[in-house]
Amino acid sequence: MKNTKDFYAGLLFTLVGSAFGWGALDYQIGSSARMGPGYFPLLLGVLLALLGAVMMLRAALFQADRLDAIGPWAWKPLVAIISANLLFGVALGGLPRLKLPALGLMLGIYGLTFVACLAGERFKFKEAALLATALAALSYLAFVLLLQLQLPVWPVSLAGD
Amino acid sequence: MELINHLALGFGVAFTPLNLMYAFVGCLLGTLIGVLPGIGPLATIAMLLPATYALPPTSALIMLAGIYYGAQYGGSTTAILVNLPGEASSVVTVIDGYQMARKGRAGPALAAAGIGSFFAGCVGTLVLAAFAVPLTEVAFLFGPSEYCALMLLGLVGAVVLASGDLLKAFGMILLGLLLGLVGTDVNSGVARYSFDIPELTDGIGFIVIAMGIFGYGEIISNLSRPESARQVFTANVHGLMPSRQDFKRMWPAILRGTGLGSVLGILPGGGAVMSAFAAYTIEKKTTLQPGEVPFGEGNIRGVAAPEAANNAASQTSFIPLLTLGIPPNAVMALMVGAMTIHNIQPGPQVMSSNPELFWGLIASMWIGNAMLIVLNLPLIGIWIKLLSVPYRWLYPAIVLFCAIGVYSTNNNTWDIWMVGLFGIIGYVFIQLGMEAAPLLLGFILGPMMEENLRRALLLSRGDWSVFVTRPLSAGLLLAALALLALVLLPAFKRTRDVAFVED
Numbered sequence: 133m134k135n136t137k138d139f140y141a142g143l144l145f146t147l148v149g150s151a152f153g154w155g156a157l158d159y160q161i162g163s164s165a166r167m168g169p170g171y172f173p174l175l176l177g178v179l180l181a182l183l184g185a186v187m188m189l190r191a192a193l194f195q196a197d198r199l200d201a202i203g204p205w206a207w208k209p210l211v212a213i214i215s216a217n218l219l220f221g222v223a224l225g226g227l228p229r230l231k232l233p234a235l236g237l238m239l240g241i242y243g244l245t246f247v248a249c250l251a252g253e254r255f256k257f258k259e260a261a262l263l264a265t266a267l268a269a270l271s272y273l274a275f276v277l278l279l280q281l282q283l284p285v286w287p288v289s290l291a292g293d
Numbered sequence: 294m295e296l297i298n299h300l301a302l303g304f305g306v307a308f309t310p311l312n313l314m315y316a317f318v319g320c321l322l323g324t325l326i327g328v329l330p331g332i333g334p335l336a337t338i339a340m341l342l343p344a345t346y347a348l349p350p351t352s353a354l355i356m357l358a359g360i361y362y363g364a365q366y367g368g369s370t371t372a373i374l375v376n377l378p379g380e381a382s383s384v385v386t387v388i389d390g391y392q393m394a395r396k397g398r399a400g401p402a403l404a405a406a407g408i409g410s411f412f413a414g415c416v417g418t419l420v421l422a423a424f425a426v427p428l429t430e431v432a433f434l435f436g437p438s439e440y441c442a443l444m445l446l447g448l449v450g451a452v453v454l455a456s457g458d459l460l461k462a463f464g465m466i467l468l469g470l471l472l473g474l475v476g477t478d479v480n481s482g483v484a485r486y487s488f489d490i491p492e493l494t495d496g497i498g499f500i501v502i503a504m505g506i507f508g509y510g511e512i513i514s515n516l517s518r519p520e521s522a523r524q525v526f527t528a529n530v531h532g533l534m535p536s537r538q539d540f541k542r543m544w545p546a547i548l549r550g551t552g553l554g555s556v557l558g559i560l561p562g563g564g565a566v567m568s569a570f571a572a573y574t575i576e577k578k579t580t581l582q583p584g585e586v587p588f589g590e591g592n593i594r595g596v597a598a599p600e601a602a603n604n605a606a607s608q609t610s611f612i613p614l615l616t617l618g619i620p621p622n623a624v625m626a627l628m629v630g631a632m633t634i635h636n637i638q639p640g641p642q643v644m645s646s647n648p649e650l651f652w653g654l655i656a657s658m659w660i661g662n663a664m665l666i667v668l669n670l671p672l673i674g675i676w677i678k679l680l681s682v683p684y685r686w687l688y689p690a691i692v693l694f695c696a697i698g699v700y701s702t703n704n705n706t707w708d709i710w711m712v713g714l715f716g717i718i719g720y721v722f723i724q725l726g727m728e729a730a731p732l733l734l735g736f737i738l739g740p741m742m743e744e745n746l747r748r749a750l751l752l753s754r755g756d757w758s759v760f761v762t763r764p765l766s767a768g769l770l771l772a773a774l775a776l777l778a779l780v781l782l783p784a785f786k787r788t789r790d791v792a793f794v795e796d
Contacts, residue, residue, distance in 0.1 A: 137724075137725050137726045138458070138461070138726075140725055141461055141464070141725040141726065141727050142464075144721075144725065145464040145467075145468070148468060148471070149467070149471075152471045152486070155485075155486055159478075159481075159483055159485060160481070160483075163755055164750050164755040164757065165750055165751060165753075165754050165755030166751065166755075167480075167743075167746070167747045167750065167751075168481065169478040169480070169481045169483040169485055172474065172742075172743040172746065172747075173471060173474050173485065173486075176467050176470050176471050176474075177471065179467055180464060180467040180468060180471065183460060183463060183464050183467065184464065186460065187460050187461070187464070190460075200726070202724055202725065203517075203724060204517075205724065206513060206514070206516060206517030206720075208516075209512070209513045209516035209517055210513050210717070210720055213509055213512055213513050213516075213692060213716065214509070214713045214716055214717060216689075216692055217509065217692065217695075217696055217709060217712065217713045217716065218709070218710070218713055220693070220696045220709065221696070221700075221706045221709030221710060221713075222706075224700055224706055224709070225705075225706030225709075237697075241693060244689070244692060244693055244696065245689045245693065248688065248689040248692050248693075249685070249689055251513075251516050251688070252516065252685045252688075253519070253685075259685075259686075263686055263689060263690075264689075267689070267690055267693055271693070271697065275344075275697060275701075280347070281343075281344075281697070281701045282701070282704050283697070283700070283701065
């Protein structure tokens, strides 16, 4: 089968549709005149699961020769971008369970920029450092001074609270 | 005469220094992200939504609207000079615009795009002002079954006009509708699909979904392609003025594009991208005048018509939002979010309850278009310089602004975890060739649709025939059926396939 894009898209729809439909059974379904919280999600979930099944069948049986395969996965950018985001979240919120205090916006920006830069073709330390400094200055100006967003800017212990 | 009074009120609101400033900021940002490939109005508006909390609602909406139609201007600059659509809606402008630039006619191409956009923007705004009042009166005739039918029509429209596979687009809509149901059910108070996580009982934030899928997902996908050598035609931009001959050729094209864009913008599911495609297809069908360059080789009509169409459509797509409260496309779905943030329920009552917002927004669009033509033609040099900013500096900034944006919506790191999750999901969608715009539309409409379906069937005591016995709702359902039939007809299917091949 060459048409893997459509097949896996169908599989995804079927799995998610079934999951939502299954979950809907836990809620009261009711009747069409008096719909319970489960009615609409059950309806949509079944529809989505059926649609996914049709897509899988079509990809496997009728359009099997259509060349539409999934491209190679870009693991490096995927991991780098998502970890940059997670790291930033940890910097802003800390990890209370590990007793890690919040590091604040400024350190978070440096962390995010360095990790995000790893996603590119070549990583240049100097360039990343410059970019991070520029972004930190810009963010301080725009978000802290101008828009006055409620963000922890500095590490908790340094800020004295 | 009433219209003039309304517009006078609107201009009074829009001409205050504060609102002028926000209109300018919106247009400037819109042009900026329009010029930069890889970041669109959807992600930008999502990023800036939290920042508009502090603004008065009218100023916030004026700015966000400016980003949307400003992006339509900026996108053409990149299309013409770099052979890359700065914006999805300028995909077709690339074809003839870049060829004109290669022949040393970048100036006239930019001017044609700018003038076409300006004219279309002004007409689109007028259409919006003229149709708003009568359509609002129609809206008051709507009951729950009509709203339900209208949303169905909108979703079918989104499927029909989405690029690619129909089944996939339907699936994305269903997925969006389901995701929209996560959280506390307003009727029963049951927290659905929330897994006892307190944050999930409020539902998934649409900012999180929009930024994850359209911000992170796109970035990951962009980075997987090697940074190709871009050839920017910067030296060639001299002599912006099109020749007399150019003017003679582009005017009819601009008029056709404007008309088409205005109509397609109003249709649910329509919007800037589809209008540009349709306008280009129509221009290609007309016969060439003697001595005219064929399409695909640098015909000025191939720039003027789609640029006029996408700008007209971006103005008129505000009509269903402002009169019926139903977003016709994903960007308008974000505008619903912007309005609800400020406690304004989009719908026919906005015009009477917030007239200064309603008419101020419309008037600001005209002012914005005037600002944009100045920003985009005499100041073109600045944007050309901007095109030389490499993507490897740009994407960490986008990641950062997305992360700050989602955090500041609730001041909670939960949203940062969620945006990461949706970033992964967004990348999977791209890998599987699933277009995500219908999902966002479904997500916004999900709870509204359930609510209206419930009410309609409660009133009819469970009788589903209520949707076909009430004439208005029957008409809307018929229109949805007609749209579906249209796609399945072989003739239209072929044009649709051709239109999306260039994507």
